[in-house]
Amino acid sequence: MAVKEAKTRVIKRWRRNMEVRDDVEYTDMLTTLSEGSVRRSFNPFTDIEWDSPEFAVIPNDERWILPDTDPIGGHEWYQSQSVERQIEIGMWRQANVAKVGLHFENILIRGLMEYSFWVPNGSPEYRYCLHESVEECNHTLMFQEMVNRMGVDVPGMPKLLKWVQPIIPLAAGPFPIPFFFGVLAGEEPIDHTQKNVLREGKALHPIMERVMAIHVAEEARHISFAHQYLHKRVPGLRRRQRWMLSIFVPLTMRILCSAIVVPPREFWKTFDIPRSVRKEIFFSAPESRMFLRNMFSDVRMLSYDTGLMNPIAKLVWKLCKIDGPPARYRSEPQREHLVSVAS
């Protein structure tokens, strides 16, 4: 009997948490995001001129050389390679990041479908989640087209994650909070890296430049939603749940970030890169440590704001090498600037 009552209580609480219409500020934010999705969205086949001559992928194109802000591109081992080799490595690296990105988006879409399945009638979350899924479907089309055109047969995610991924979207129904932290762990590193590259201003291949500008422009909404979603829910968790979450967050950030940023084993084997170089790039050199830390300043801010920073959690952030000061505000000015690049 007691077990049955407890079960009913858990389900009731779960249902109650899905009802958001009494929160005016939150529903207004969702309306703004949804309207933004209608007003400003991109189509991968009408907004990118794949067949125009300047978008052609041609041999020995130095614009594929990795920019300095990329941890590999900034390393002296890479810079001391021949130009042909730098191009080859640069193309593989950039194609693989696109492939990992679309793998993540694929998981995210399935998770959003699982979450929105349970959302009550009339909830504005339904509409926004579906807009976001449509955008992510377009991103996966855009990234896959880019990989195909580059002609590099890259694997994307590390093998282990490929095996684990089918269960991740299932968590979005019963455990949406950890799921949305997982979403941020995928979106923040990609967004941060792409913004760094665009800001550096190095001449990029037009495919790369266009795809990144479109992606950054739309990601601003997605990241904003995940932050607001978590801001609304995390403070209401019970103490024990919050404590467990506080440990889960830095671990997830670090694990998923490595899956995106560190190329898989094939990369190191294909280009015969010394182990010592790999270690330095990921992440023992001071610049790469900084790169890793900087990626998560917004998530640290979110963790401070929602009561997820306690002494043990801080230690885990430190052990994962992603500790540091929280951002003072989410990087709005940069995002606004980059939105204009994509117009």
Ligand SMILES: [Fe+2]
């Ligand atoms: Fe995306």
Ligand SMILES: [Fe+2]
């Ligand atoms: Fe996204």
